[in-house]
Amino acid sequence: MEPSAGIFCFVLDITQLKITEMKKLFAFFAIALLGLVTWSCSYDDKDLWSAVNDLDGRMKVLEQAVRNANTDIEAVQKLVKALQQNVTITSVVETADGYTIHFSDDTKVTITNGASGTNVPALSVVKGEEGLYYWALDGEIVEVDGHKVKAEGADGITPQLRINPDTKEWEMSTDGGQKWTSMGVKAEGSGGDSIFSDVQDGDAEVTFTLADGKTTIIIPKTSATGFAFIYPEELPLGATDVDNYFLFAFGEEKTLSFTGAVKAADLMNVPQGWSAEIDSKTRSVKVTAPSFSGTYYTEGVLSLVAVDGEGRTVLASARICAVDFSDPKATFVLNEGNMTSENGSIIYITADGRVIDYAYWRMNGSELGNVAQDLFISGGKMYIISQNGGNDGLLVEAEARTLKNTKKFGKEELSRLFWPSHIAVVGNTVYIRDNAGVWTLDLDTRKFTSVANAKGTLKNRMAVVSGKVFVPGNRAILVLENGVLVKKIEMDGTVTGVIKSDEEGYLWVSCSTSPAQIVKLSAADYTMDKHTLTDGGVSLGWSSTPGISAKGDEIYFSNNTSTIYRHNFTSNTTEALGDVKSNIANWGIIYNMPAVHPVTGQYYFNTIQGYGLRFLTNDISVYDLGAGTPSMVADYRNYTHFPAGFFFTASF
Secondary structure: OOOOOOOOOOOOOOOOOOHHHHHHHHHHHHHHHHHHHOOOOOOOOHHHHHHHHHHHHHHHHHHHHHHHHHHHHHHHHHHHHHHHOOOOEEEEEEOOOEEEEEEOOOOEEEEEOOOOOEOOOOEEEEEOOOOOEEEEEOOEEOEEOOEEOEOOOOOOOOOEEEEOOOOOEEEEEOOOOOOOEEEEEEOEOOOOOOOEEEEEEOOOEEEEEEOOOOOEEEEEEOOOOOOEEOOOOOOOOOOOOOOOOEEEEOOOEEEEEEEOOEEEEEEEEOOOOOEEEEEOOOOEEEEEOOOOOOOOEEEEEEEEEEEEOOOOEEEEEEEEEEEOOOOOOOEEEEEOOOOOOOOOEEEEEOOOOOEEOOHHHHHHOOOOOEEEEEEEEEOOEEEEEEEEEOOOOOEEEEEOOOOOEEEEEOOOOOOOOOOOOEEEEEOOEEEEEEOOEEEEEEOOOOOEEEOOOOOOEOOOOOEEEOOEEEEEEOOEEEEEEOOEEEEEEEOOOOEEEEEEOOOOOEEEEEEOOOOOEEEEEEOOOOOEEEEEOOOOOOOOOOOOOOOOEEEOOEEEEOOOOOEEEEEEOOOOEEEEEEEOHHHOOOOOEEOOOOEEOOOOOOEEEEEEOOOHHHHHOEEEEEEEOOOOOOEEEEEEEOOOOOEEEEEOHHHO
8 A cells, every 4th residue: 555645654763862963853854744745735834843943942041051050160169269268259240141249359250040941950069177168969078989079279179060961961070071970960940050049249248059058158248448459450452351460470579559448457368488568558568479499380369457447347358379481381372462453462371270361461561562473482581573563572582480571672673674473592693584584683782684595484483403493484494503594405395384303403394295294304414204194284274383293203283174183203103183173162263273282292272263353252272182082171261362372381
């Protein structure tokens, strides 16, 4: 018997499909069914598409619930930290989505409102007998491998939450997303997707009640007398949301001022290792950072206590940080800045993931020039070149450990330069590449000289090995020594990267031949060991940073894509490690090439959403490659302003 017109039968196992896949599949078959029946009779698809849209709506609710929960976890951690460090609340601002809480150390957190249709686990904190706070679920302290999970301190953990797409249950990870454990709570329900059940903004304090309905965190409010530390009023040009804290070099002394209608001000808390002396007459505190003792970064909260005009005790707090920028495990990101409208800047990411933005400005109180392009570290100094000059000049010399400037070279002094882009330093000589060729600058005499026959260089980084400067050309490498061109090495294709090798006396060179090449080049006799890649490529697009980076004999590259490739030079093997694009919601453009950290082995990407104002939406994403496949370990959002690339102290 033939089937009747308009009847369509199928069997499909959907038990293993993710929610997004189910949604697409549902919509597909809905449309397919509609197409089959419309020729036989009239058909009303309203209900069918209503179901599709309802699924889409539930998906969005669940996705938002996850975002809200993870935002609230960070807020809980900040509240605990404020409680422990005597930080007060300056204001509570109600928003369309919840509350923004501003603290006296000039940080802030966001607390979300719950949304109907989702439940949230009763995650809270519990104070242990020793005075430390631990994460708790339904009032019971969370344990992993027999150890309580701390919510504070240097070893405090920020749990991550997600909703399992199959079970619809909340899951928690305490190891950065490697392992997920069910929390026994269905995401879909009648509750709300907030870890906070209530926020009460009182006259003297703010009370936060968590989702379990029992746990409360009470933070005092800053007095209306205006008792507070005074931060710089003038922010870097282009800065919109700069965290206020005081940055010191180790051993440095600074005088911090405070304001407010108070009397009898005194020190309340001074971080361990720091010293402070208050002067009530001048309303200032002389603060000295601890001496360097092998730890490259430390921070704490300096707190003052005073009595206001009504006899009330009031607090003023400030975050104080000391840094040594020479940490071989840390990372620099140089920002070009938005051309003609803002200046270059330096981002510094410590080994444990703390971000210091506008690092040069914080240490000097002044700014780099416009369109910062490149930096180089040599002889304990850092050199930064800016394309358009201005402010602290076209070229800046600074102490590498402190970023405090020691010399400045203005645009007028280097007026013969034509769009300078890259620098290298040997001894007291700076080599500067521009669109006309290569120049030398004697740092002592300030004599500025053109290097003869050094034309046709590419806009990319130079490398220094054995006292020689290796400059990428089109299909060649120019070798400069003592300010003179001594060798021109012909290559098989366009050079896309020249970098220093970990092995003394050697360089790595990438060439966009077909297929691409990785070359090991001797700086002594210029002999070459050429390897042909079996996967990927080393193209740059428009990038002005090397298409390759290296850790030991492993060379990493992306071919201007989101896929990470690795070539092992010892075994002469090439492999694709994985595509990381799905990790970044706002992935748009790779802005200058990614790079592997030569010490930690982590791989760094700079991405921006796009041009125009979309460059303000950006990510510095970091991936662990230890397991052979990329695993995202950090995502620093919206710090960059057209990043000019990654720089690692250990690379110089």
